[in-house]
Amino acid sequence: MTRAAHRPTVRRIYDAAEDGDGTRVLVDRLWPRGVSKADARVDEWPKALTPSTELRRWYHAGEGTYEEFRERYETELAGPDAAEALDGLRGLVRKGPVTLLTAAKEPGRSHAQVLVELLTR
Structure with a gap:
């Protein structure tokens, strides 16, 4: 597999958007509470x-460990729809900076971090 040209960043959606975020991708299934769509500046969902x-x-x-999760x-993510979406995300990462947005309290131990690992293997 070809390595991505850029390493995606993971940020909480509650943090203000920054100029260097590049393409902002919400990777949560539900829209985060208390965040307006205009303030979130989400490019892809x-x-x-x-x-x-x-x-x-x-x-x-709390029924399992992060490793099990x-x-x-x-x-x-190996399912057809998810695999296609993951390929699309890989394409975005090859084109430029990407910020994965999540409402998770611990983004480094969330699905967003799993995506980063998959995108940078």
């Missing part, structure tokens, strides 16, 4: 890349 509702609930309930999420 590929819902096919988001963890399933079942997986998200399982992980947030990552494995299950990567399995979901």
